[in-house]
Amino acid sequence: MTIPALRTEALRKSFNGVEVLHGIDLSIMPGETVCIVGASGSGKSTFLRCLNWLSPASSGHVYLNGELIGVRETAGGSVVPLAHKQLQEQRQRIGMVFQSFNLWPHRTALENVMEGPRIVLNQPGAQARATAERLLERVGLAERRDFYPAQLSGGQQQRVAIARALAMKPEVILFDEPTSALDPELVGEVLAVMKELASEDTTMVVVTHEIGFAVEVADRLILMDGGQIIEDAPPRQFIEAPREERSRRFLDQVLSRGLAPVHTIHTSE
Amino acid sequence: MNFSHDLMTYAVPVLTKGALSTLKLGLLISVASLVFGVILSFGLAAPNRVLRRLSRGLIAAMRGIPPLILILIAFYVLPDLGVMLSPIAAGCGALIVYFSAYVAVAVRGALDAVPAGQIEAALSIGMTSRARMLRVIVPLAWPILLPALCGLLIGLFKETALLSIISVPELTFETKQAVARTYAPFEIYAMAALLYWAWSALLETLSRKLEAIANRHKNPGTRRRQGASS
Numbered sequence: 001m002t003i004p005a006l007r008t009e010a011l012r013k014s015f016n017g018v019e020v021l022h023g024i025d026l027s028i029m030p031g032e033t034v035c036i037v038g039a040s041g042s043g044k045s046t047f048l049r050c051l052n053w054l055s056p057a058s059s060g061h062v063y064l065n066g067e068l069i070g071v072r073e074t075a076g077g078s079v080v081p082l083a084h085k086q087l088q089e090q091r092q093r094i095g096m097v098f099q100s101f102n103l104w105p106h107r108t109a110l111e112n113v114m115e116g117p118r119i120v121l122n123q124p125g126a127q128a129r130a131t132a133e134r135l136l137e138r139v140g141l142a143e144r145r146d147f148y149p150a151q152l153s154g155g156q157q158q159r160v161a162i163a164r165a166l167a168m169k170p171e172v173i174l175f176d177e178p179t180s181a182l183d184p185e186l187v188g189e190v191l192a193v194m195k196e197l198a199s200e201d202t203t204m205v206v207v208t209h210e211i212g213f214a215v216e217v218a219d220r221l222i223l224m225d226g227g228q229i230i231e232d233a234p235p236r237q238f239i240e241a242p243r244e245e246r247s248r249r250f251l252d253q254v255l256s257r258g259l260a261p262v263h264t265i266h267t268s269e
Numbered sequence: 270m271n272f273s274h275d276l277m278t279y280a281v282p283v284l285t286k287g288a289l290s291t292l293k294l295g296l297l298i299s300v301a302s303l304v305f306g307v308i309l310s311f312g313l314a315a316p317n318r319v320l321r322r323l324s325r326g327l328i329a330a331m332r333g334i335p336p337l338i339l340i341l342i343a344f345y346v347l348p349d350l351g352v353m354l355s356p357i358a359a360g361c362g363a364l365i366v367y368f369s370a371y372v373a374v375a376v377r378g379a380l381d382a383v384p385a386g387q388i389e390a391a392l393s394i395g396m397t398s399r400a401r402m403l404r405v406i407v408p409l410a411w412p413i414l415l416p417a418l419c420g421l422l423i424g425l426f427k428e429t430a431l432l433s434i435i436s437v438p439e440l441t442f443e444t445k446q447a448v449a450r451t452y453a454p455f456e457i458y459a460m461a462a463l464l465y466w467a468w469s470a471l472l473e474t475l476s477r478k479l480e481a482i483a484n485r486h487k488n489p490g491t492r493r494r495q496g497a498s499s
Contacts, residue, residue, distance in 0.1 A: 054389055084398060092395030102390035106408045106486045116394040119404055148486045161390075168394055 003066045005030045005172050005203040006051060011060035013046055013227075020046055022227045023060065028172070031201035035214035035235075038224035038250070044207045047224065048174050051205065052094040053087060064093060065171055092120055095165030095173035099180050101157040103149040109136060109160045110145035116168045128167075135163040139193050155186030159193055166197075173197070175206040191217075211254045215239060223247050280447045280457055287443030288464040294361060294439055295426040295468070301365045302425065303418075306372025313377045324373070331370030337431050339363040344435045360432040368425050375421060379414035380406060412483035419476030423469050430465075440464060 004027035013021040020043050028034050036044045049055035051062055053070035062069040069090055071079045082090070103112050113132035117123040123131070136145050139159040149157050158178055165173050175194065179187040191213045198204055198217045208214055214221050215235040223231040223238075223246070231238060231247040239255075242248050312324030331339075343359035354362065383406050391401045433442035444461040448454045 052393060054392060088392070088395045088397055090395075091393060094393070096389075096393035098386060098390065098393075100386055102384075102386040104387060104390065104405060104409075115404065116396075119400050120395045120397075150487060164390075164394070 002029060004028055004063070005032070005065055006205065007063040008047075008051070009061040009063070011047070011050055011062065012058050013043075013050055013055065014058045019058075020227050021050070021057075024227075024229055026222070026229065026232070028203060028205060030171075030203055032219045033198040033202075033204045033206065033217055034220045034222060035206045035208055035218035036222045036224055037208060037211060037214055037254075038230075042224040043227040044224045045176055048176050048205060048207050051172075051174055052091055052096055054096070056081070064090065069094075092116075092168055093171045095168060095170035097158070097161050097165050097173065097175045097178050099177040101149070101154070101161045101181070103157050103161055103164070105149050108146050108148055109141060109152065109156075112149070112160055113163045113167050116164065120168070131167055132163070135166050136160070138166075139163045140189070153186055154182045155189045158182065158190045162190075162193055162197075172203040172205065175204065175208070177207050177209065179208065179210055209254075223250055225250070276451065276453060276456060280451055280453070280460070283443050283447050284440065284457070284460055284464065287438065287440035287461075288468070290438055290443075291426070291429050291440040291465075292468060294357075294429050294432065294437070295422075298361055298364045298368065298429065299422050299425055301361075302368035302372050305365060305369035307376055309369055309373035310376035310380070313373060314380075327366075328370040328373060331367050334367075336364060336367045336428055337434065339367055340431055340435060356432070356435045356437045360435055360437050364425070364428060364432075368421065371421050372418065375414055375417040376410075379410040379417070382413050383409045412480070412487075415476065415480050415483050419472065419479070423472050423476075426468050426472065427465060 006026075006028040008024050008026045011021055011024040011026075012019060024047060026034075036047070038044045046055060050057045051069075053062070056070055061071070067090070070082055070087055072082050072086075073079055081087075103109075104115070107115065110129070110132050113135055114125075114128045117128035117131055118125060121128075133142065133145065136142050139162055141156055141159055141163070144152060144156060144160075149160070152160065162173075162178075178194065179190050182190065187210065191210060194204070194206065195213070195217050206214070206218070215238075218235050220232060221235045221238040222229055223242075223244075225246055230244050231242055233242070238247065239251060242251060309324055309328070312320050313328070315321050315324070340360050340363040343354060343363040344356060347354060347359065387405055387409060388401060391405045396404065429439055430441040432439050433445060436442060440461055444457055448457050451457065
C-alpha cells in the first residue's frame with residue numbers, strides 16, 4: 001500500500017475561538033492533482049495554509065509522506081510543537097505558490113529561484129544557478145531571468161514563483177488561488193504551466209476558482225463549504241453526478257459563467 | 270580694533286576646530302544611537318514582557334523629555350547620585366539615550382512594514398529565521414528605514430549645539446567664545462550657521478545617494494543588467 005503524499009486527520013482550525021475548519025480528513029496520493037473549490041470564506045485557503053503549517057492547526061494532524069508536520073509526539077504520548085528549525089526543514093519539502101506571488105522585489109527572477117537552493121539547501125552557486133536557469137526555461141521565462149519582479153507582468157511573476165517552489169524539489173506543491181490576482185488575459189499562461197506540472201505527476205493541491213482548469217487537470221475535485229469537505233470526486237463525476245445538493249448549487253453558480261477551456265493556451269511569451 | 274585681522278587669525282581657526290569637534294561628536298552619537306537603537310528595537314518586540322515594557326517605557330520617556338533637560342540632568346544631577354561624568358561624557362550619553370529611542374521606533378516601524386507575504390514566501394521554502402532576517406527582512410526594511418533614519422541623524426547633528434550649555438567645546442560653544450572675544454556677532458554667527466548647514470547638506474546628499482542605491486530594484490529600467498537581453 002502506498003503512503004499518501006499528504007494526509008490530514010481530523011484537522012481543525014480556530015481563529016479567536018471561532019472554528020473555521022471542522023475536522024478535515026483528506027489523503028492525497030503521490031502524483032495526484034487535487035483541486036479545491038468553494039465560495040470565499042469556505043475555509044479552503046485556511047486549510048491549504050495548515051498543510052505547511054503557515055497557519056498551525058488547532059487540533060488534528062498533517063502527515064507528509066507519513067511524517068507528522070509541525071508537531072511531534074513526546075515519549076509520554078502528548079503532542080508538542082516542533083522546534084522552529086525542524087519545522088523549517090519540513091517546509092523545504094512542501095512548495096507553496098501564493099495568490100499575490102510574493103516574489104522578493106529586491107532580487108531578479110533568477111535570484112528569486114536560486115535563493116532556496118543557495119541559501120536553504122547550501123548548494124554551490126553554479127549548481128543553484130544552473131537549476132534556476134533550467135526551471136525558468138521550463139516556465140518559459142529564460143529570457144527574463146535578469147528582470148526584477150517589478151519589470152514582469154503578473155503572469156510572469158507567478159511563473160517565476162512556481163519555478164521558485166520547484167527549485168526546492170518539493171514532495172508536494174500547494175497553490176493558493178494562483179490566478180486570482182491576475183488580469184484575465186494572463187491567467188492562461190499560469191494555468192498552462194500548472195497543467196504541464198500535473199501531467200508530469202507532480203503532487204499538487206490547488207485552491208482555485210478556475211473550475212474549467214480544475215475539471216480538465218484535476219484527478220480529484222473537492223468542494224469545501226463552511227469549513228468542511230462537501231464533495232470529493234473525480235471531476236467528471238463531480239460535474240455530472242454530484243452527490244450533495246450543495247455541490248449542485250455551487251455548480252449551477254459557476255457553470256452559469258461558462259467553462260473556460262485551458263487547452264488552447266501556450267506558454268511562450 | 271582690526272576686525273578682519275581678528276576674524277582671520279582668531280575666529281576662523283577656532284570655528285574650524287569647533288566644526289570638526291561637532292562632526293566628531295555627531296558621528297560618535299550617531300553610531301552609538303544606531304547600535305543602541307537597534308538593540309532597543311528588538312527589546313520592543315522581545316518575547317519577554319518585562320523587557321518589552323521597559324523598552325516601551327524608556328522610549329515614551331525620551332519622547333516626552335526635551336534633550337536639553339536630559340543633558341542638564343546627566344551633568345548636574347547624576348553627580349549627586351555618585352555618577353561623575355565629564356561634560357563630553359554626560360552630554361553625549363544624554364543625546365545617545367535620547368536618539369536611541371527615536372532610532373528604535375524607526376527601526377521597529379520599518380521591520381514591521383515588511384509585507385507578511387514576503388516573510389511567508391521565505392518560510393515556505395524553509396529559510397531559517399536568521400536567513401529570513403538577513404536575506405529578506407533587512408533588505409526590504411532598509412529602504413523604508415533610510416529616509417526616517419537620515420532625517421534623524423541630520424537632526425542629531427544640529428542638536429549637538431545643546432552641548433555648549435555644559436561647555437563641551439563644539440561649534441556653538443566655540444562660536445559664543447569667539448563672539449565674546451571679537452564683538453563681531455554677525456560675521457561669526459553667520460559663519461557658524463553656514464558650517465552647520467554645510468554638514469547638513471553633506472549628510473543630505475549622502476542620504477539621497479544611499480536611498481537611490483537602496484531603491485534601485487524599484488526602478489530597474491535604469492539599471493538593467495547585462496544578459497537581460499541574452
